[in-house]
Amino acid sequence: MLKITVANDAPVENTSATDEARVVTIDKKPEGWLIGESLFDGDMVQIRENLYHLIWKNKSYNIEILGSNPADKSFRLLINGAEYFTTAKDRLDLLLEGMGLQNSDSKKVNNVKAPMPGLIQSVAVGEGDQVSKGDILLVLVAMKMENVIKSSGNGTIRSLKVAPGEIVEKNQVLMEFQ
Known part of the structure; x- marks a missing residue:
């Protein structure tokens, strides 16, 4: 299972600290990929490095990966011209979070x-x-x-x-x- 948190439905420049985050769960099942409660029946093609085209639920999406930070599993995406900031959590991250072992917000940086x-x-x-x-x-x-x-x-x-x-x-x- 993978949980992806999108900063907001609005593009990055329109978000603020008070905006609600949207969490999307993606899970691999024997019948295919589940996105939330829906079975992914769309199509995705890589156009070039960091650029993809996705068709899902009769909608077309151009998705470009603008940047990523593997350390905190965050990504900047450009989807149909709007910029989004996302983070992802895999099974281990979710397990650690459930046990209360996630990183402290007050970590000291040298x-x-x-x-x-x-x-x-x-x-x-x-x-x-x-x-x-x-x-x-x-x-x-x-x-x-x-x-x-x-x-x-x-x-x-x-x-x-x-x-x-x-x-x-x-x-x-x-x-x-x-």
């Missing part, structure tokens, strides 16, 4: 390292800024994909080690926290 080599496209924070878990720190472009790097905990940025346009190596320190 520094942020590059998860892969790439190009720093933009930096969303500055020295002295307070950040919370989940806040966007920067965008790293690798293999033609934009990867949004988010804070894994709370803290204050002590120093930025990179600027937009710089090329970084895997595990290079991008910023340090106090």
